[in-house]
Amino acid sequence: MGTSNIHIFHTNDLHSHLEQWPKIISLLNEKRKFYEEQGDKVLIFDIGDHADRFHPLTEATMGKANVELMNEVGYDGATIGNNEGITISKQALSNLYNHANFPILVANLFHLSGERPKWVKPYHLIKLSNELTVGVVGLTIPFRPFYKALGWSIEDPFEILPPLVKEVKEQADIVIFLSHLGLNFDEEVANQIAGIDVILGGHTHHVLENGMVINNTIIHQAGKFGRYVGQLSLSFDNNEHQISSYNAQCLVVDSYNPCTDTVETIRRISHTQQAVLDEEIISIEQPLTISWEKPSPFADLLATAIKEWCEGEIGMINSGLILDELLEGPVTKGDLHRVCPHPINPCKVELNGSLLKEIVHHALSEEMIHKKIRGFGFRGKVMGIMVFDGVTYEEKKLTDGLSHVYNIKVNGEKIQHDRVYQVATLDMFTFGHLFPTIAAAKVKQYYMPELLRDLLAWKLKKM
Template identity: 35%
Template sequence: MKKPEKVVLLHTNDIHSSFQVMPRVAGAIARLRASHSSVPVIVADCGDHMDRMSTITEAGAGSAHVEVLEASGYDAVTLGNNEGLTFTKARLQQLFGGGTAFSVVAANLRERETGRAPEWMKPGVMWEKDGLRIGITGATAQYPIFYRLLGWHVDEPMEAVREAVRHLREMGAHAVVVLSHLGLRNDKRLAEEVEGIDVILGGHTHHVLEEPLFHGRTCLCAAGSMGRYVGEVELSFDPDTGYLLGVEGRLHETAREQGDPAVKRLVEQRAREAAEVMQERIAVLDEGLAVDWERDSALGNLLAAGIRKETGAELALINSGQLLTSLLPGPVTRETLLELCPSPVNPCITTLTGQELRQALEESLLAEFVELPLYGNGFRGKRLGGLCVDGLEVYWNPGQEPYMKISAILHKGEPLLPDREYRVATGDMFTFGTGYLSLKGRDAQYFLPDFLRHVLEKELNDREALRLCRTARFHLSP
């Protein structure tokens, strides 16, 4: 029997709950599949299909994504950090453990308790058509501390992928494809360091490769983010031997695609259901709570006090850019809270010196930091914003030069000591070295699975916290 002369891979990555484009993505997949009616087609997603800033994702805890992936005809997916780190292991079991129309592949993720991958996740799978075998494996970005707190062990991806590729080759794979949520730099490392990979379909760093990038014999492809593109890769084989003869690839913009009617109806139905679920009342405010991106405010102070209380830290700092709107008097719903604080950022404690704290506080008084556009590391706001604090009193003069505006910082009524180390509550994004760089700190302890908005929800129901948050922490120097 002659083997197929061609196999087509269609791929997406980092859609991040962009439900508005999912019907067009599905339409592009259907059109491209139809254009290869006589050729086997494999459809894959490389992770971060989910993002908990979406009301549909939040209301259904990810279930709509499984439905869309199935309705769109996906064959294999890997997990991104937005799946692996923003949902509990138990919830992922509920989403994928009942059986899905697609395979979940990840070579470098194991349960801590058993040391093995759960039943619903495979280190690799073999696709076969008329004697032609395509091995598919996957890998996700390595965040060991976070994964450990959620009950996972994440292995170093290079060695894990090497072992998966070796196993697939031993099983007779004529070509091996890696679904990578590692980022372009690590994809290049995979191509250079791991033998036997033919195609890497990439994600995580949202890079766009309009044409494949070749490293030796390995072809690197990626389709950007937010469903703007669907990637197409054609693998050509010798029909007698199954030997891979060549790889070609391209991207297709989805903006003008006809939306798939079934996926469109599905998304619309899940949006209606989400709108109803997200109307659940979580608090009622007697007075409104304002946010100010440039200065401290009642709502920012409330969040800072909440993460200090949640973590047991000595003091707390959080950027006001986490909060996208003020709260009016009256009921607060789940939808209101999500719109207010959409970022899947976890509270944490880190160790900082008084001097490092002072540097961040000085920077928070400068427009170039307050207005800094920022996205990534979980942050879903628009700009960085100033710092809101709890456990500190800051005295400053707006007329002074940059980095000399603060005249005094008091902690428990005493001056902040430059060389003393403090245990400080903040958002986990700062420990990755983003925004206020001096807040990266040391010896970080993370508090999962709650996000900042879950902390805020508790504070909105604490009358004493609502009273205290209206007290200013920043004061003009006399």
Template identity: 35%
Template sequence: MRDNFESLEKKVVLMHSNDIHSRLENAARIASIIAEERRTWGADRVLAVDCGDHMDRMRQETEGSEGLVNVRLLQEAGYEAVTLGNNEGLTYTPEVLASLYGNVAEFGVICANMALSESGECPDWMSPSRVLRKNGLRIGLIGATANFCEFYELLGWKTTDPLEAIRVQAERLKDESDVIIVMSHLGIALDRTIAEEIPGIHLIVGGHTHHLLEEPLLVNGAMICAAGKFGDYVGRVEITWDEDASRPVLRGSCVPTGAFSGKEEAEACISSYRESSRLKLGRVAAVLKEPLPSNAAKENPLANLLAAGLRRWTNAEIGLVNAGQLLGGLAKGDVTAGELHAICPSPINPCRMSIRGSKLRTALEQSLMDSYIHKPIKGFGFRGEVLGTLAIDGMTVTYDMDRPDLDRIMQIVVNGEAFDDDRLYAVGSIDMFSFKVGYESLAEAESFQFYLPEFIRDVIERELDHSESLMSCRENRWHRR
């Protein structure tokens, strides 16, 4: 395979990663693989790109460095272009991103469907597309990210339809490029649509939906590649130029990373940020006079405290959250920022919903069922294991477990008043439910208001300083008859 590759005058190896989610050890292994490709073919014949969600704030080094460890690892591996995933764009403010990518990064950030709300333009550190020259080939890169426009708007971004943005850039690049590549953080379905509907695209390297394509897809003459998730694989595409046909020839594959050692310099980078992050997250956030236990399967003080915090944060009548958001309890004494991060690593934001009582009742009934309490949940910002029961505040529920599923609740009282199935209630909760995850009836709310950039661990930290909440969270809201 390499003999044929070497026999052609114009050839480039494209290495692509996606959805590493701060699995930093795998990022170090990928750095080794990219370095080996450069030793084999030469720097001018290798191009490395990342398709977003390299960062994940569940990782201590990422949280403690505000993403700087990820940028340093991308630089150490010699990436030349990245696009933003939702874990970069939605978990950090534009100011933090400007500090990372404008002041530190040595690679290009490419995203065609994002602009600052105030100016309507890309910031200085971002461009919608870019042409790089590698070994005589003009390689046009277009980036695009998932259009979570309602969330981005709260952070000062304007995001647009990615397909239209890609179409505009592809038309612009067609006379400037020999090969046009889309770096997509849109998911496999939209990657197929790009190939089907937008002319001039030769290659789509994608992510977001964590799909692994060990064999590339060929759709309407375009190749679609993806390397799964967490850096378990890295994508590799050989790009050669057919002079007779005057077009690129592509050959794609995925390389498992597990057998490789991490690049020494990348490993040293991780160790350095591990120590500095440990020191930063050692900040004492609160001092507890009594422990706050947690249990995903039953009512507990810490989950009640979070429900109360969400209610207060959103100025709602009711607070509601799944207990599975919490991965452990808090001991008596000093509580550090690192402990809060450890028990609640999810990048999930508070939200306020206006929801009809009947939809709320359905979720409450489901939270008494083992099939919901122990239901595994993946993605949508959730970094726990199981959904867990519902913790509530501002209401009490009386139930009878001897009655059949979905008919166990005998009485609900909201702030001293009888519950009304037909009434709209203001509920302080979490954005995850708006995606129809877990307790799906909660996604049928009449409206949602989201709070960014705060995470629910910020809500917990504030409540730990609220003496009334610390006392009341130990009172049962669920009463079994």
């Protein structure tokens, strides 16, 4: 019986950095050939967020170009990330993997009826030899309000996993968990749920150079943006039916030359999809200019659009969302994607006047205007000045160079501290530390699947 050597390669959080993809293909082809010629087993998985609508090719195809490129790899399985799960419509996600040549493993995704979608499996069994079967489970981060708004039900991983792992363990010698939950969740899973041999992680973009072990569970994750491919080599003792040793590493993708065939594939897909981005939405008579440091016509337009779309009393957006101006003349889908590439949805929150006043002061501080932002769906550089529709204020420059904001009014009336206002804004402000007051709001309504550029298109057509 002896020992079986298994080499697991995994990609995570590529976020459509397709410039890395030809090099990733070269790496995987070289490694697969090398180990298979030695008689070892090779498995390859993706842990989600391969697609990101910031890239024009992903935008034009709603992620199908990503799947076409993934088919070149020969993946043994993949799970989805939040970028696949909640930045496209339910119908688009349901059709995304129609032509995938690998199983999609998402054990916690259901229709609102409780039925599992036909295009996903909770787990997959891979028989490597007569002596060795690998069971692979997949789960994604449960952003419930967003999935619900799209017509999905997303379940708690800690409710799904224990019985599922038990079921898989009865059929497999090694259990691998594809986890788009983040490292903190992965550590919790390893501490709380027995029976998982390997967790291949994503979502939080950690680079675990040598992996880690918690309660005999090996955890590995390989960064973001295609900078690394994770490699986890296992020695499995067929007599003892357990992993006897492992070696984890993060392989630097830039050490490999691009695969010329893949470069040509990307060029071909881009050429065929350009017509989608070239579709004209409207022609404008005046340019829409943008400033990140003071109110400007383009930012004002977006603030008005989000207020009207969400039927709020106030529209509130940061000018850093708009990356470039629009010149007079035809405006295409590609133009709107270029100036507003973020996978960010509109939302509406309820805030009393006292909290709203606090937010206005905070948003207009020099620190916030020049704050560099990463994550939360934001694909720009800095926050930029906050622009409002429905809020006015006066501003006085102080001797120390700072500004004092006063005389804040809502739709022409002095702000009332106890009154609740309907504020239309960005979903990214409800996530975390940027505006804790908004994140803590008890009433939030998300508008899905439209992104901010969809609102811009809608508003421009109304002008």
